[in-house]
Amino acid sequence: MKIENNDILKKYLAYNKSVKVTVVNATNMVQKARDMHLLSNVVTAALGRLIIVTIMMSSDLKEKDDRLTVQISGDGKIQKMVACGNKDLNIKAYALNNDVNLPLNENNKLDVAKAVGKGILTVIKDIGLKEPYVGKCNLITSEIAEDFAYYFYTSEQTPSVVSLGVNIGKDQKVQMAAGYIIQPLPDCDESIIDILETINNNISSVTNLMLDLSNIDDVAKTITGDNDIVLTETKNINYVCDCNEKRIENVIIALGKDEAIKAANDNDGILELTCHFCNKVYRFNINDIEKIFNDEVK
Helix, strand or coil: CEECCCCEEEEEEECCCCEEEEEEECHHHHHHHHHHHCCCHHHHHHHHHHHHHHHHHHCCCCCCCCEEEEEEEECCCCCEEEEEEECCCEEEEEECCCCCCCCCCCCCCCCHHHHHCCEEEEEEEECCCCCCEEEEEECCCCCCHHHHHHHHHHHCCCCCEEEEEEEECCCCCEEEEEEEEEEECCCCCHHHHHHHHHHHHCCCCHHHHHHHHCCHHHHHHHHHCCCCCEEEEEEECEEECCCCHHHHHHHHHHHCHHHHHHHHHCCCCEEEEECCCCCCEEEEEHHHHHHHHHHHHC
16 A cells, blocks of 8 residues: 655765765655554654654665664553665554553653653664664663664664654644754764764754755755755655555464464454554455465465
8 A cells, every 4th residue: 555745855965975964854654654543642753753764764775675674662652663664765654552642741742752661672674685684772762863873873883863853733733744864974074073963962853943944955954064965865755555465364374274263263254464554454264264274285
């Protein structure tokens, strides 16, 4: 299932190609995820941030068949969030518990940290090697942006500025969902890193910045302090769920014939499986299940 939108990602090089910058506007995508999964406000903010960073990380994949999966598991009420992406920036995501409602935090903002709780960030990159790369780190704030900055530094040895935000308006629509990642390259001078840190320490909200400037190129100049920043890539993004009947049949095979038939018999003879990412429901009767296992034997 493919959902069209006009969201965009842009990549830049700043300070004579010594700093890599990625900026994304994913407002429509996060709104569509909110509508599709009936997300509460705080879950919209949390899953939206995860979607935004997954888009930016997916933009670094090199090959057509490369895949990225990012998972946050915590002891908060959301419990688990998963987002997946590929080189073409086809993204899908879900939260285990969509309807979490909490009081605002001490800053009068949605309490994402409490909704997520303490836990683990896991990044899986399937890039054509014998085994997928798996990187993990503890959540340090559970606000998501800081957790990914910590992940980049500890697991990929890449110092990074990560900013993510989702604003929900009074009309309960996503007003802005955006983010950026700034990564100094190995030849970057320490004085430039100091400039980047000073600038970004004074930026309190990427979403407000995007609303104020509206032009992503101006955002890139503002967050780096480099008016000569060079645009290197522009890509559209889409929410795409690639589920299909064959993949669901593989789930049934993994479940086992006896368990699948038992589940069907417990539901008036119909085994129902729902895709977490797009909510599409697949239905199999007893004959369908028998055929799946007979075909596997052949």
